[in-house]
Amino acid sequence: MKKEFALSIIISLTFLSLGFLLLHYELIGYGLSFFVFLPFILGYILGKSTIKKISLVGLIFSLVLFFILLLAGGLEGMVCILMALPLVIGAIALGALAKYLLNRNQKKSNSDQLIKNSILPLFLFLGFGFLEKELTKNDKEIISVKTEITLPYSTVEVYDAIKSVDTLIAQKTFLMKLDLPIPNKCILEKEEVGGLRTCYFSGGTITERITELEKGKVLRMDVIDYKLTGRKWLGFKEAIYYFNKVGKDSCKLTRVTTYTSVLTPRFYWQPLEKIGISQEHDYVFDNLKNDLRKKYGR
Numbered sequence: 001m002k003k004e005f006a007l008s009i010i011i012s013l014t015f016l017s018l019g020f021l022l023l024h025y026e027l028i029g030y031g032l033s034f035f036v037f038l039p040f041i042l043g044y045i046l047g048k049s050t051i052k053k054i055s056l057v058g059l060i061f062s063l064v065l066f067f068i069l070l071l072a073g074g075l076e077g078m079v080c081i082l083m084a085l086p087l088v089i090g091a092i093a094l095g096a097l098a099k100y101l102l103n104r105n106q107k108k109s110n111s112d113q114l115i116k117n118s119i120l121p122l123f124l125f126l127g128f129g130f131l132e133k134e135l136t137k138n139d140k141e142i143i144s145v146k147t148e149i150t151l152p153y154s155t156v157e158v159y160d161a162i163k164s165v166d167t168l169i170a171q172k173t174f175l176m177k178l179d180l181p182i183p184n185k186c187i188l189e190k191e192e193v194g195g196l197r198t199c200y201f202s203g204g205t206i207t208e209r210i211t212e213l214e215k216g217k218v219l220r221m222d223v224i225d226y227k228l229t230g231r232k233w234l235g236f237k238e239a240i241y242y243f244n245k246v247g248k249d250s251c252k253l254t255r256v257t258t259y260t261s262v263l264t265p266r267f268y269w270q271p272l273e274k275i276g277i278s279q280e281h282d283y284v285f286d287n288l289k290n291d292l293r294k295k296y297g298r
Contacts, residue, residue: 007114008046008058015042015122016066019129020075028129029136030233031264037128039088041121043095045114055114056096063088077203078179083272140260142237145274147281150252153292155216155243158251161291162241162284163219164188164197170286173279179203180276181228183284197221204228208239216243234273235260253288255281 019038022028046055070076151158165186176182181201189196197208206228208221223236238258246252257277263269 004054004114005058008055009062011045011114011118012042012059012062013066015118015125016062018122019125020066020070022126022129024075027133029133029264030262031132031136033125033129033132035084035087035263036091036265038125039091040095040098041125043092043097044099045095045118045121047096047099059092079175079276082178083269087268136262136264140235140262141266141270142258142260143270143273144256144258145277145281146254146256147278147285148252148254149285149289150246150250151289151292152250153296154249155245155251157292157296158253158288159216159219159241159243161295162253162288163191165287165291168284168287170283170290173283175276175279176283180279183280183287201228206236218242233262253285255284257281 015038019028019034023030023034028034042059043056046059067076067081070081071078153161167185168183172182173180181203184200184202186197186199189198191213193210193213195210195213197210199206199208204227205225206223207225209224210219210221212218212220219241221239223239226236228234236257236259238256240254240256240258242254242256244252244254257280259273259277261269261273263273
């Protein structure tokens with residue numbers, strides 16, 4: 001039993017570490033090969049029909065250790081790991097189920113065959129990963145996330161309050177309490193087209209260049225640089241604020257964030273990405289309401 005447990009840990013950590021190294025050096029993409037195929041073959045190799053349940057225990061132990069190392073090294077954040085877990089665990093379960101259904105009437109293999117039986121799946125993973133990277137290297141989906149709020153202030157008052165913010169203080173959203181980057185301040189260097197606006201987060205910075213500016217109407221910026229821990233898969237493109245007069249003296253503020261993502265499958269990742277960005281918007285809007293209330297007393 002000890003041998004089976006140790007072998008399962010060695011094989012699991014080898015596959016996971018190799019997969020992440022290939023991701024780090026951009027030899028494979030953040031797609032089906034890493035999030036689905038890799039955990040599937042681990043579940044298949046270590047399924048109970050191969051060498052009893054102890055191997056799956058070793059796989060779970062390896063996953064926990066692997067994620068802890070990613071967090072400790074600042075390579076990925078808690079939010080990213082938690083979002084990936086259902087996909088990874090589901091693929092492992094499917095792999096174990098496939099092994100059980102295919103081999104339920106066969107004699108179980110012993111632990112001496114485990115390493116030998118993992119060689120072919122390893123090469124299949126490498127081949128699939130390299131092929132997926134080649135086929136999807138130019139595929140970058142552009143997505144927009146829009147959030148709106150109506151405030152009892154003029155469009156100019158709202159514009160002045162949002163263009164540059166010394167300190168953002170608001171109630172943290174659920175994902176921010178985990179480790180979603182928290183905006184701290186945004187500094188506008190020059191209030192003109194071509195001027196730079198830098199936003200500082202708990203996990204890095206985003207630098208924007210103004211491409212369209214009309215006070216109290218629109219503030220449009222291209223993202224020219226961003227440094228956020230563990231988010232190589234996400235690319236920010238544009239940040240836009242629209243200020244529309246509503247009623248006698250109110251403003252409907254619309255925030256649009258445009259970004260790219262290389263994560264697949266898209267049906268799984270895109271809703272989660274939008275939730276994260278929407279919570280960033282909500283945090284900024286909550287701070288904005290507080291700032292306006294303090295300044296104008298209403």
